[in-house]
Amino acid sequence: MTSSADITITDVSLRYGSGTKTVLALDGISLDVKPNEFAVIVGPSGCGKSSLLYLIAGLEDLTGGQITVDGHSIQGPGPDRGMVFQSYTLFPWLTVAQNVEYGPRRRGLGEAERKTLVDHYLAEVGLATFRDHYPAQLSGGMKQRVAIARALANDPAVLLMDEPFGALDSQTRHTMQRLLLRVWDHSHKTVLFVTHDIEEAILLADRVFVMSGRPGQIRKVLTVDFPRPRVGDIVLDPAFIAMKREIMGLLRSDDDDDH
Amino acid sequence: MTDKSPLSAALVPYRPISTGLSVALGALVWALVLGGWMYLANGNHVPSMFLPDPGKVLATAGKLAMDGSLWDNTIASAQVVLIGFIASSVVAVPLGLYMGTYKAVQAALDPLVNFIRYLPVTSFVPLFILWIGIGLSERVAVIIFGTFFQQLVMIADAARSVPRDLVNAAYTLGTKRSTTVRHIVFPATLPAVLDILRVTVGWAWTYLVVAELVAAKSGLGYMSLKAMRGFQVDIIFLAIAMIGILGLITDQGFRLLRRVIAPWAA
Ligand SMILES: Nc1ncnc2c1ncn2[C@@H]1O[C@H](COP(=O)(O)OP(=O)(O)OP(=O)(O)O)[C@@H](O)[C@H]1O
Ligand SMILES: [Mg+2]
Numbered sequence: 001m002t003s004s005a006d007i008t009i010t011d012v013s014l015r016y017g018s019g020t021k022t023v024l025a026l027d028g029i030s031l032d033v034k035p036n037e038f039a040v041i042v043g044p045s046g047c048g049k050s051s052l053l054y055l056i057a058g059l060e061d062l063t064g065g066q067i068t069v070d071g072h073s074i075q076g077p078g079p080d081r082g083m084v085f086q087s088y089t090l091f092p093w094l095t096v097a098q099n100v101e102y103g104p105r106r107r108g109l110g111e112a113e114r115k116t117l118v119d120h121y122l123a124e125v126g127l128a129t130f131r132d133h134y135p136a137q138l139s140g141g142m143k144q145r146v147a148i149a150r151a152l153a154n155d156p157a158v159l160l161m162d163e164p165f166g167a168l169d170s171q172t173r174h175t176m177q178r179l180l181l182r183v184w185d186h187s188h189k190t191v192l193f194v195t196h197d198i199e200e201a202i203l204l205a206d207r208v209f210v211m212s213g214r215p216g217q218i219r220k221v222l223t224v225d226f227p228r229p230r231v232g233d234i235v236l237d238p239a240f241i242a243m244k245r246e247i248m249g250l251l252r253s254d255d256d257d258d259h
Numbered sequence: 260m261t262d263k264s265p266l267s268a269a270l271v272p273y274r275p276i277s278t279g280l281s282v283a284l285g286a287l288v289w290a291l292v293l294g295g296w297m298y299l300a301n302g303n304h305v306p307s308m309f310l311p312d313p314g315k316v317l318a319t320a321g322k323l324a325m326d327g328s329l330w331d332n333t334i335a336s337a338q339v340v341l342i343g344f345i346a347s348s349v350v351a352v353p354l355g356l357y358m359g360t361y362k363a364v365q366a367a368l369d370p371l372v373n374f375i376r377y378l379p380v381t382s383f384v385p386l387f388i389l390w391i392g393i394g395l396s397e398r399v400a401v402i403i404f405g406t407f408f409q410q411l412v413m414i415a416d417a418a419r420s421v422p423r424d425l426v427n428a429a430y431t432l433g434t435k436r437s438t439t440v441r442h443i444v445f446p447a448t449l450p451a452v453l454d455i456l457r458v459t460v461g462w463a464w465t466y467l468v469v470a471e472l473v474a475a476k477s478g479l480g481y482m483s484l485k486a487m488r489g490f491q492v493d494i495i496f497l498a499i500a501m502i503g504i505l506g507l508i509t510d511q512g513f514r515l516l517r518r519v520i521a522p523w524a525a
Contacts, residue, residue, distance in 0.1 A: 057427070057430075057431055058430075059430065059431075076430075076436070077427070077431055078430075078431075078433070079431065079432060079433035082432070083427075083428070085424050085427070085428060087422070089422070089425050089428035091425065091429075091443075091446070092447070092524070093446040093521070093523050093524075102429075103432035106432060106434060134522075134523040135523075136523060136524075147428075150432070154432055154433065156431075160431075
Protein backbone atom coordinates (compact mmCIF):
# COMPACT_ATOMS: atom_id res chain seq x y z
CA MET A 1 0.00 0.00 0.00
CA THR A 2 2.52 2.60 1.08
CA SER A 3 5.56 3.47 -0.88
CA SER A 4 8.73 4.50 0.80
CA ALA A 5 11.16 7.05 -0.50
CA ASP A 6 14.73 8.07 -0.01
CA ILE A 7 15.81 11.62 0.76
CA THR A 8 19.08 13.01 -0.54
CA ILE A 9 20.30 16.37 0.65
CA THR A 10 23.35 17.67 -1.18
CA ASP A 11 25.28 20.76 -0.16
CA VAL A 12 22.13 22.61 0.84
CA SER A 13 22.19 26.13 2.17
CA LEU A 14 19.34 28.34 3.28
CA ARG A 15 19.43 32.05 3.89
CA TYR A 16 16.41 33.79 5.43
CA GLY A 17 15.53 37.36 4.63
CA SER A 18 16.94 39.77 2.12
CA GLY A 19 19.03 42.92 2.09
CA THR A 20 21.33 43.48 5.06
CA LYS A 21 19.25 41.57 7.61
CA THR A 22 19.79 37.98 6.55
CA VAL A 23 20.30 34.84 8.57
CA LEU A 24 22.28 31.92 7.18
CA ALA A 25 20.38 29.02 8.74
CA LEU A 26 22.01 26.17 6.83
CA ASP A 27 25.43 26.22 5.21
CA GLY A 28 26.28 23.38 2.83
CA ILE A 29 24.60 20.54 4.70
CA SER A 30 24.58 17.08 3.14
CA LEU A 31 22.89 13.88 4.27
CA ASP A 32 21.01 10.93 2.87
CA VAL A 33 18.10 9.08 4.37
CA LYS A 34 17.43 5.62 2.98
CA PRO A 35 14.00 4.28 2.09
CA ASN A 36 12.20 3.01 5.17
CA GLU A 37 14.91 4.39 7.43
CA PHE A 38 14.19 6.01 10.77
CA ALA A 39 16.59 8.94 10.86
CA VAL A 40 16.83 11.26 13.84
CA ILE A 41 18.39 14.72 13.92
CA VAL A 42 19.70 16.22 17.14
CA GLY A 43 21.40 19.57 17.44
CA PRO A 44 21.55 22.75 19.48
CA SER A 45 18.63 25.16 19.45
CA GLY A 46 18.65 27.41 16.39
CA CYS A 47 21.01 25.22 14.36
CA GLY A 48 18.51 24.84 11.53
CA LYS A 49 16.73 21.54 12.25
CA SER A 50 13.26 22.93 11.60
CA SER A 51 14.58 24.78 8.57
CA LEU A 52 15.85 21.54 7.07
CA LEU A 53 12.45 19.87 7.51
CA TYR A 54 10.72 22.89 5.94
CA LEU A 55 12.99 22.59 2.92
CA ILE A 56 12.23 18.89 2.48
CA ALA A 57 8.51 19.60 2.91
CA GLY A 58 8.83 22.22 0.17
CA LEU A 59 7.63 25.00 2.47
CA GLU A 60 10.82 27.03 2.04
CA ASP A 61 12.90 27.50 -1.09
CA LEU A 62 16.54 26.56 -0.73
CA THR A 63 19.27 29.09 -1.41
CA GLY A 64 21.74 26.56 -2.78
CA GLY A 65 22.27 22.86 -3.28
CA GLN A 66 19.74 20.16 -4.05
CA ILE A 67 17.17 18.01 -2.28
CA THR A 68 15.53 15.01 -3.89
CA VAL A 69 12.81 12.77 -2.50
CA ASP A 70 12.39 9.46 -4.29
CA GLY A 71 14.71 10.79 -6.99
CA HIS A 72 12.67 13.90 -7.76
CA SER A 73 13.81 17.34 -6.74
CA ILE A 74 11.36 19.23 -4.56
CA GLN A 75 8.70 21.30 -6.32
CA GLY A 76 6.80 22.89 -3.47
CA PRO A 77 4.82 21.10 -0.77
CA GLY A 78 2.80 17.96 -1.37
CA PRO A 79 0.96 15.21 0.51
CA ASP A 80 3.75 12.70 -0.20
CA ARG A 81 5.75 14.45 2.56
CA GLY A 82 3.71 14.61 5.76
CA MET A 83 4.83 16.83 8.58
CA VAL A 84 4.16 17.17 12.28
CA PHE A 85 5.09 20.70 13.29
CA GLN A 86 6.85 21.99 16.37
CA SER A 87 3.97 24.45 16.94
CA TYR A 88 0.30 23.50 17.25
CA THR A 89 -1.24 23.37 13.80
CA LEU A 90 -4.60 21.65 14.19
CA PHE A 91 -7.36 23.43 12.29
CA PRO A 92 -9.34 25.11 15.07
CA TRP A 93 -12.57 25.10 13.08
CA LEU A 94 -12.57 21.32 12.66
CA THR A 95 -13.24 18.68 15.29
CA VAL A 96 -10.58 16.13 16.16
CA ALA A 97 -12.13 13.59 13.74
CA GLN A 98 -12.45 16.18 10.97
CA ASN A 99 -8.83 17.19 11.45
CA VAL A 100 -7.69 13.61 11.02
CA GLU A 101 -9.76 13.10 7.88
CA TYR A 102 -8.67 16.41 6.35
CA GLY A 103 -5.96 14.92 4.12
CA PRO A 104 -8.03 11.93 2.95
CA ARG A 105 -10.87 14.34 2.15
CA ARG A 106 -8.55 16.46 0.00
CA ARG A 107 -7.57 13.26 -1.82
CA GLY A 108 -11.24 12.61 -2.50
CA LEU A 109 -11.69 9.51 -0.38
CA GLY A 110 -15.27 8.47 0.35
CA GLU A 111 -16.96 8.86 3.69
CA ALA A 112 -16.74 5.19 4.69
CA GLU A 113 -13.02 4.99 3.94
CA ARG A 114 -12.39 8.20 5.82
CA LYS A 115 -14.27 6.94 8.85
CA THR A 116 -12.19 3.76 8.90
CA LEU A 117 -8.99 5.83 8.86
CA VAL A 118 -10.23 8.20 11.56
CA ASP A 119 -11.33 5.37 13.83
CA HIS A 120 -8.06 3.54 13.35
CA TYR A 121 -5.67 6.42 13.97
CA LEU A 122 -7.66 8.01 16.79
CA ALA A 123 -7.62 4.65 18.54
CA GLU A 124 -3.88 4.42 17.91
CA VAL A 125 -3.19 7.74 19.60
CA GLY A 126 -5.69 6.98 22.36
CA LEU A 127 -8.12 9.80 21.62
CA ALA A 128 -11.13 7.91 20.27
CA THR A 129 -13.41 9.44 22.89
CA PHE A 130 -12.36 12.97 21.90
CA ARG A 131 -13.37 12.71 18.26
CA ASP A 132 -16.04 15.42 18.46
CA HIS A 133 -14.00 17.88 20.53
CA TYR A 134 -12.54 21.03 19.05
CA PRO A 135 -8.75 21.58 19.35
CA ALA A 136 -9.33 24.45 21.81
CA GLN A 137 -10.71 21.87 24.23
CA LEU A 138 -7.55 19.72 24.18
CA SER A 139 -4.32 19.89 26.16
CA GLY A 140 -1.06 20.59 24.35
CA GLY A 141 -0.01 16.97 24.35
CA MET A 142 -3.41 15.83 23.06
CA LYS A 143 -3.22 18.35 20.22
CA GLN A 144 0.13 16.96 19.20
CA ARG A 145 -1.21 13.41 19.24
CA VAL A 146 -4.06 14.43 16.96
CA ALA A 147 -1.52 16.12 14.68
CA ILE A 148 0.39 12.85 14.48
CA ALA A 149 -2.80 10.92 13.69
CA ARG A 150 -3.65 13.51 11.04
CA ALA A 151 -0.25 13.16 9.36
CA LEU A 152 -0.36 9.35 9.47
CA ALA A 153 -3.93 9.11 8.17
CA ASN A 154 -2.80 10.84 4.99
CA ASP A 155 -0.32 8.02 4.35
CA PRO A 156 2.72 10.00 3.21
CA ALA A 157 5.85 8.29 1.87
CA VAL A 158 8.03 10.52 4.02
CA LEU A 159 7.13 11.60 7.51
CA LEU A 160 8.87 14.72 8.83
CA MET A 161 8.51 15.20 12.58
CA ASP A 162 9.70 18.34 14.33
CA GLU A 163 10.01 17.64 18.06
CA PRO A 164 6.50 16.16 18.11
CA PHE A 165 6.77 14.79 21.65
CA GLY A 166 8.35 17.85 23.23
CA ALA A 167 5.14 18.78 25.04
CA LEU A 168 4.34 15.31 26.37
CA ASP A 169 4.91 13.84 29.81
CA SER A 170 7.33 10.92 29.85
CA GLN A 171 4.58 8.30 30.14
CA THR A 172 2.65 9.56 27.10
CA ARG A 173 5.93 10.17 25.34
CA HIS A 174 6.85 6.49 25.64
CA THR A 175 3.41 5.43 24.46
CA MET A 176 3.73 7.71 21.45
CA GLN A 177 7.22 6.44 20.68
CA ARG A 178 5.92 2.87 20.67
CA LEU A 179 2.99 3.88 18.49
CA LEU A 180 5.26 5.63 16.04
CA LEU A 181 7.60 2.66 15.82
CA ARG A 182 4.65 0.31 15.31
CA VAL A 183 3.23 2.43 12.50
CA TRP A 184 6.67 2.81 10.97
CA ASP A 185 7.15 -0.94 11.14
CA HIS A 186 3.80 -1.59 9.39
CA SER A 187 3.89 1.11 6.80
CA HIS A 188 7.52 1.29 5.70
CA LYS A 189 7.61 5.04 5.75
CA THR A 190 10.79 7.00 5.70
CA VAL A 191 10.92 9.02 8.90
CA LEU A 192 13.02 12.10 9.61
CA PHE A 193 12.58 12.98 13.24
CA VAL A 194 13.95 15.99 15.14
CA THR A 195 14.37 15.87 18.89
CA HIS A 196 16.20 17.52 21.77
CA ASP A 197 16.04 14.31 23.79
CA ILE A 198 19.18 12.22 23.22
CA GLU A 199 17.67 9.11 24.80
CA GLU A 200 14.66 9.40 22.53
CA ALA A 201 16.98 9.73 19.55
CA ILE A 202 18.82 6.50 20.35
CA LEU A 203 15.60 4.62 21.18
CA LEU A 204 14.02 5.50 17.84
CA ALA A 205 16.80 5.83 15.31
CA ASP A 206 18.48 3.67 12.75
CA ARG A 207 20.93 6.53 12.45
CA VAL A 208 21.38 9.71 14.47
CA PHE A 209 22.57 12.85 12.69
CA VAL A 210 24.24 15.24 15.10
CA MET A 211 24.24 18.83 13.89
CA SER A 212 26.61 21.62 14.85
CA GLY A 213 25.49 25.12 15.80
CA ARG A 214 24.29 27.74 13.32
CA PRO A 215 24.84 27.74 10.43
CA GLY A 216 23.88 24.10 10.59
CA GLN A 217 26.02 21.32 9.27
CA ILE A 218 26.26 17.61 10.05
CA ARG A 219 28.86 17.06 12.73
CA LYS A 220 28.63 13.29 12.97
CA VAL A 221 26.43 10.39 11.87
CA LEU A 222 26.00 7.52 14.33
CA THR A 223 24.55 4.18 13.35
CA VAL A 224 22.37 2.73 16.11
CA ASP A 225 22.21 -1.06 15.84
CA PHE A 226 20.57 -2.07 19.08
CA PRO A 227 18.03 -4.76 18.21
CA ARG A 228 14.41 -3.70 17.99
CA PRO A 229 12.12 -3.52 19.81
CA ARG A 230 14.25 -1.48 22.15
CA VAL A 231 12.40 -1.96 25.39
CA GLY A 232 12.81 -2.06 29.12
CA ASP A 233 16.27 -1.68 30.53
CA ILE A 234 18.04 -0.93 27.29
CA VAL A 235 18.62 2.64 28.46
CA LEU A 236 20.80 1.16 31.20
CA ASP A 237 22.89 -0.91 28.77
CA PRO A 238 26.53 0.28 28.88
CA ALA A 239 26.64 0.51 25.09
CA PHE A 240 23.50 2.68 25.17
CA ILE A 241 25.00 4.91 27.83
CA ALA A 242 28.25 5.15 25.91
CA MET A 243 26.41 6.34 22.82
CA LYS A 244 24.41 8.80 24.86
CA ARG A 245 27.63 10.15 26.31
CA GLU A 246 29.18 10.46 22.88
CA ILE A 247 26.24 12.51 21.55
CA MET A 248 26.20 14.70 24.64
CA GLY A 249 29.90 15.28 24.14
CA LEU A 250 29.36 16.25 20.51
CA LEU A 251 26.65 18.72 21.44
CA ARG A 252 28.65 20.14 24.34
CA SER A 253 31.86 20.63 22.39
CA ASP A 254 29.70 22.65 20.04
CA ASP A 255 28.68 24.88 22.92
CA ASP A 256 32.35 25.37 23.76
CA ASP A 257 33.11 26.47 20.22
CA ASP A 258 30.86 29.43 20.78
CA HIS A 259 32.92 30.79 23.67
CA MET B 260 -8.70 32.37 46.91
CA THR B 261 -11.01 31.67 49.85
CA ASP B 262 -13.16 34.72 49.22
CA LYS B 263 -16.84 33.98 49.68
CA SER B 264 -18.39 37.30 48.70
CA PRO B 265 -19.52 37.35 45.05
CA LEU B 266 -18.39 40.94 44.70
CA SER B 267 -14.78 40.28 45.70
CA ALA B 268 -14.82 37.25 43.39
CA ALA B 269 -15.94 39.57 40.60
CA LEU B 270 -12.90 41.75 41.16
CA VAL B 271 -10.47 38.99 40.14
CA PRO B 272 -9.07 39.87 36.70
CA TYR B 273 -10.54 37.81 33.82
CA ARG B 274 -12.54 35.56 36.14
CA PRO B 275 -16.04 34.74 34.81
CA ILE B 276 -19.00 35.96 36.87
CA SER B 277 -22.45 34.43 37.30
CA THR B 278 -25.22 35.25 34.83
CA GLY B 279 -27.29 36.72 37.63
CA LEU B 280 -24.58 39.17 38.64
CA SER B 281 -23.90 40.04 35.03
CA VAL B 282 -27.57 40.86 34.34
CA ALA B 283 -27.85 42.76 37.62
CA LEU B 284 -24.83 44.94 36.81
CA GLY B 285 -26.15 45.75 33.33
CA ALA B 286 -29.58 46.61 34.72
CA LEU B 287 -28.04 48.75 37.43
CA VAL B 288 -26.22 50.99 34.95
CA TRP B 289 -29.38 51.34 32.87
CA ALA B 290 -31.37 52.22 35.96
CA LEU B 291 -28.82 54.87 36.89
CA VAL B 292 -28.96 56.46 33.45
CA LEU B 293 -32.78 56.40 33.28
CA GLY B 294 -32.98 57.60 36.88
CA GLY B 295 -30.65 60.49 36.15
CA TRP B 296 -32.69 61.36 33.09
CA MET B 297 -35.96 61.37 35.07
CA TYR B 298 -34.41 63.44 37.81
CA LEU B 299 -33.16 66.06 35.38
CA ALA B 300 -36.37 66.13 33.32
CA ASN B 301 -38.91 66.18 36.17
CA GLY B 302 -37.31 68.44 38.73
CA ASN B 303 -37.32 71.32 36.28
CA HIS B 304 -33.55 71.16 36.24
CA VAL B 305 -33.61 71.26 32.46
CA PRO B 306 -36.42 72.86 30.48
CA SER B 307 -38.66 70.24 28.86
CA MET B 308 -38.03 71.91 25.53
CA PHE B 309 -34.53 70.44 25.66
CA LEU B 310 -35.04 67.29 27.71
CA PRO B 311 -38.36 65.47 27.54
CA ASP B 312 -39.67 63.24 30.31
CA PRO B 313 -39.11 59.51 29.56
CA GLY B 314 -42.87 58.99 29.88
CA LYS B 315 -43.46 61.63 27.22
CA VAL B 316 -41.10 59.81 24.86
CA LEU B 317 -42.95 56.55 25.49
CA ALA B 318 -46.28 58.24 24.82
CA THR B 319 -44.94 59.70 21.59
CA ALA B 320 -43.63 56.28 20.62
CA GLY B 321 -47.12 54.87 21.13
CA LYS B 322 -48.70 57.63 19.09
CA LEU B 323 -46.30 57.36 16.17
CA ALA B 324 -46.47 53.59 16.27
CA MET B 325 -50.24 53.78 15.97
CA ASP B 326 -50.25 56.14 13.02
CA GLY B 327 -47.53 54.01 11.39
CA SER B 328 -45.00 56.76 10.78
CA LEU B 329 -42.56 55.29 13.30
CA TRP B 330 -42.52 51.98 11.44
CA ASP B 331 -42.33 53.60 8.03
CA ASN B 332 -39.31 55.65 9.03
CA THR B 333 -37.64 52.76 10.83
CA ILE B 334 -38.10 50.44 7.88
CA ALA B 335 -36.85 53.10 5.47
CA SER B 336 -33.67 53.50 7.53
CA ALA B 337 -33.13 49.80 8.13
CA GLN B 338 -33.56 49.16 4.43
CA VAL B 339 -30.80 51.63 3.51
CA VAL B 340 -28.44 50.26 6.14
CA LEU B 341 -29.13 46.69 5.12
CA ILE B 342 -28.62 47.26 1.40
CA GLY B 343 -25.51 49.37 1.90
CA PHE B 344 -23.97 47.10 4.49
CA ILE B 345 -24.59 43.89 2.55
CA ALA B 346 -23.34 45.38 -0.72
CA SER B 347 -20.19 46.55 1.02
CA SER B 348 -19.57 43.31 2.93
CA VAL B 349 -20.15 41.05 -0.06
CA VAL B 350 -17.17 42.64 -1.79
CA ALA B 351 -15.04 43.59 1.22
CA VAL B 352 -14.92 40.12 2.79
CA PRO B 353 -13.50 38.17 -0.16
CA LEU B 354 -11.35 41.06 -1.37
CA GLY B 355 -9.99 41.64 2.14
CA LEU B 356 -9.14 37.95 2.51
CA TYR B 357 -7.22 37.98 -0.77
CA MET B 358 -5.56 41.24 0.19
CA GLY B 359 -4.31 39.76 3.44
CA THR B 360 -3.21 36.52 1.80
CA TYR B 361 -1.52 37.75 -1.37
CA LYS B 362 1.16 40.43 -1.02
CA ALA B 363 0.58 41.45 -4.64
CA VAL B 364 -3.08 42.28 -4.01
CA GLN B 365 -2.07 44.17 -0.91
CA ALA B 366 0.63 46.10 -2.74
CA ALA B 367 -1.87 47.05 -5.42
CA LEU B 368 -4.69 48.17 -3.12
CA ASP B 369 -3.00 49.40 0.05
CA PRO B 370 -1.90 52.86 -1.14
CA LEU B 371 -5.29 53.75 -2.60
CA VAL B 372 -7.34 52.25 0.20
CA ASN B 373 -5.34 53.94 2.91
CA PHE B 374 -5.75 57.25 1.13
CA ILE B 375 -9.51 56.96 0.78
CA ARG B 376 -9.94 55.49 4.25
CA TYR B 377 -8.98 58.75 5.90
CA LEU B 378 -11.30 60.94 3.85
CA PRO B 379 -14.38 61.92 5.90
CA VAL B 380 -17.46 60.37 4.39
CA THR B 381 -19.34 63.57 5.04
CA SER B 382 -17.17 65.41 2.55
CA PHE B 383 -18.50 63.13 -0.19
CA VAL B 384 -22.17 63.68 0.55
CA PRO B 385 -22.47 66.80 -1.65
CA LEU B 386 -20.65 64.98 -4.43
CA PHE B 387 -22.93 61.96 -4.22
CA ILE B 388 -26.00 64.22 -4.24
CA LEU B 389 -24.65 65.89 -7.35
CA TRP B 390 -23.93 62.58 -9.06
CA ILE B 391 -26.77 60.38 -7.88
CA GLY B 392 -29.38 62.85 -6.67
CA ILE B 393 -31.42 62.66 -3.48
CA GLY B 394 -32.76 59.19 -3.09
CA LEU B 395 -32.24 55.70 -1.80
CA SER B 396 -29.17 55.09 -3.94
CA GLU B 397 -27.45 58.23 -2.65
CA ARG B 398 -27.87 57.13 0.97
CA VAL B 399 -26.77 53.60 0.12
CA ALA B 400 -23.69 55.04 -1.58
CA VAL B 401 -22.80 57.00 1.57
CA ILE B 402 -23.03 53.84 3.65
CA ILE B 403 -20.97 51.77 1.24
CA PHE B 404 -18.35 54.48 1.06
CA GLY B 405 -18.23 54.76 4.84
CA THR B 406 -17.94 51.07 5.64
CA PHE B 407 -16.24 49.39 2.68
CA PHE B 408 -12.69 50.66 3.07
CA GLN B 409 -12.68 50.16 6.84
CA GLN B 410 -13.95 46.60 6.42
CA LEU B 411 -11.36 45.90 3.75
CA VAL B 412 -8.44 46.96 5.93
CA MET B 413 -9.67 45.12 9.02
CA ILE B 414 -10.43 41.89 7.15
CA ALA B 415 -7.05 41.99 5.39
CA ASP B 416 -5.44 42.30 8.83
CA ALA B 417 -7.35 39.25 10.04
CA ALA B 418 -6.21 37.25 7.01
CA ARG B 419 -2.61 38.34 7.50
CA SER B 420 -2.59 37.10 11.07
CA VAL B 421 -3.47 33.49 10.18
CA PRO B 422 -0.54 31.47 11.62
CA ARG B 423 1.84 30.55 8.80
CA ASP B 424 2.25 26.99 10.09
CA LEU B 425 -1.50 26.43 9.90
CA VAL B 426 -1.27 27.09 6.17
CA ASN B 427 1.92 25.04 5.92
CA ALA B 428 0.25 22.09 7.65
CA ALA B 429 -2.58 22.29 5.14
CA TYR B 430 -0.09 22.14 2.25
CA THR B 431 1.59 19.04 3.65
CA LEU B 432 -1.87 17.46 3.79
CA GLY B 433 -2.52 18.06 0.12
CA THR B 434 -4.17 21.49 0.03
CA LYS B 435 -3.35 23.26 -3.22
CA ARG B 436 -1.85 26.71 -2.90
CA SER B 437 -4.54 28.07 -5.20
CA THR B 438 -7.27 27.06 -2.74
CA THR B 439 -5.61 28.44 0.39
CA VAL B 440 -8.10 31.27 0.82
CA ARG B 441 -11.12 29.02 0.46
CA HIS B 442 -9.90 26.06 2.51
CA ILE B 443 -7.80 27.73 5.20
CA VAL B 444 -7.91 31.53 5.37
CA PHE B 445 -11.68 31.78 5.18
CA PRO B 446 -12.52 29.31 7.96
CA ALA B 447 -9.55 30.44 10.06
CA THR B 448 -10.70 34.07 9.99
CA LEU B 449 -14.45 33.44 10.16
CA PRO B 450 -14.85 34.39 13.85
CA ALA B 451 -12.78 37.56 13.34
CA VAL B 452 -14.69 38.45 10.17
CA LEU B 453 -18.02 38.14 11.98
CA ASP B 454 -16.68 40.41 14.73
CA ILE B 455 -15.56 42.94 12.13
CA LEU B 456 -18.99 42.88 10.51
CA ARG B 457 -20.61 43.35 13.91
CA VAL B 458 -18.49 46.41 14.60
CA THR B 459 -18.83 47.96 11.15
CA VAL B 460 -22.60 47.60 11.00
CA GLY B 461 -22.62 50.09 13.87
CA TRP B 462 -20.67 52.53 11.75
CA ALA B 463 -23.15 52.01 8.93
CA TRP B 464 -25.89 53.37 11.19
CA THR B 465 -23.79 56.44 11.90
CA TYR B 466 -23.35 57.18 8.21
CA LEU B 467 -27.03 56.54 7.62
CA VAL B 468 -28.02 59.35 9.93
CA VAL B 469 -25.49 61.64 8.26
CA ALA B 470 -27.02 60.81 4.90
CA GLU B 471 -30.59 61.25 6.12
CA LEU B 472 -29.95 64.54 7.84
CA VAL B 473 -28.77 66.01 4.57
CA ALA B 474 -30.89 64.39 1.95
CA ALA B 475 -33.90 62.26 2.67
CA LYS B 476 -37.69 62.33 2.82
CA SER B 477 -37.98 59.35 5.12
CA GLY B 478 -36.03 57.53 7.77
CA LEU B 479 -35.16 58.05 11.40
CA GLY B 480 -32.59 60.77 10.66
CA TYR B 481 -35.15 62.64 8.60
CA MET B 482 -37.75 62.20 11.35
CA SER B 483 -35.26 63.72 13.78
CA LEU B 484 -34.46 66.66 11.56
CA LYS B 485 -38.12 67.44 10.99
CA ALA B 486 -38.74 67.22 14.75
CA MET B 487 -35.94 69.67 15.40
CA ARG B 488 -37.62 72.24 13.18
CA GLY B 489 -40.83 71.81 15.20
CA PHE B 490 -39.06 71.77 18.57
CA GLN B 491 -40.38 68.24 19.18
CA VAL B 492 -37.51 67.03 21.30
CA ASP B 493 -39.43 63.89 22.31
CA ILE B 494 -39.43 62.71 18.70
CA ILE B 495 -35.68 63.29 18.44
CA PHE B 496 -35.21 61.14 21.52
CA LEU B 497 -37.48 58.50 20.06
CA ALA B 498 -35.50 58.39 16.82
CA ILE B 499 -32.25 58.05 18.73
CA ALA B 500 -33.72 55.29 20.90
CA MET B 501 -34.95 53.41 17.82
CA ILE B 502 -31.46 53.51 16.29
CA GLY B 503 -30.03 52.25 19.57
CA ILE B 504 -32.55 49.44 19.75
CA LEU B 505 -31.89 48.41 16.15
CA GLY B 506 -28.16 48.51 16.88
CA LEU B 507 -28.64 46.32 19.91
CA ILE B 508 -30.66 43.84 17.87
CA THR B 509 -28.07 43.65 15.07
CA ASP B 510 -25.30 43.29 17.61
CA GLN B 511 -27.02 40.40 19.35
CA GLY B 512 -27.86 38.92 15.96
CA PHE B 513 -24.20 38.85 14.97
CA ARG B 514 -23.22 37.36 18.32
CA LEU B 515 -25.79 34.63 17.84
CA LEU B 516 -24.66 34.04 14.27
CA ARG B 517 -21.08 33.69 15.46
CA ARG B 518 -22.06 31.12 18.06
CA VAL B 519 -24.00 29.14 15.47
CA ILE B 520 -21.59 29.17 12.52
CA ALA B 521 -18.30 29.43 14.43
CA PRO B 522 -18.97 27.34 17.53
CA TRP B 523 -15.29 26.43 17.93
CA ALA B 524 -14.37 30.03 18.83
CA ALA B 525 -16.34 30.43 22.00
N1 LIG C 1 11.27 32.59 8.99
C1 LIG C 1 12.50 32.94 9.42
N2 LIG C 1 13.02 34.14 9.13
C2 LIG C 1 14.25 34.48 9.53
N3 LIG C 1 15.06 33.69 10.25
C3 LIG C 1 14.60 32.48 10.58
C4 LIG C 1 13.30 32.03 10.19
N4 LIG C 1 13.12 30.78 10.66
C5 LIG C 1 14.25 30.47 11.31
N5 LIG C 1 15.15 31.48 11.25
C6 LIG C 1 16.50 31.46 11.83
O1 LIG C 1 17.18 30.34 11.30
C7 LIG C 1 17.91 29.69 12.31
C8 LIG C 1 17.49 28.24 12.38
O2 LIG C 1 16.16 28.17 12.83
P1 LIG C 1 15.41 26.79 13.03
O3 LIG C 1 14.02 27.10 13.45
O4 LIG C 1 15.57 25.95 11.82
O5 LIG C 1 16.23 26.17 14.26
P2 LIG C 1 15.99 24.82 15.06
O6 LIG C 1 17.24 24.02 14.96
O7 LIG C 1 14.74 24.16 14.63
O8 LIG C 1 15.85 25.36 16.55
P3 LIG C 1 14.97 24.77 17.77
O9 LIG C 1 15.66 23.55 18.26
O10 LIG C 1 15.01 25.86 18.79
O11 LIG C 1 13.60 24.50 17.25
C9 LIG C 1 17.67 30.44 13.60
O12 LIG C 1 18.78 31.25 13.84
C10 LIG C 1 16.47 31.30 13.32
O13 LIG C 1 16.62 32.53 13.97
MG1 LIG D 1 12.90 23.87 15.51
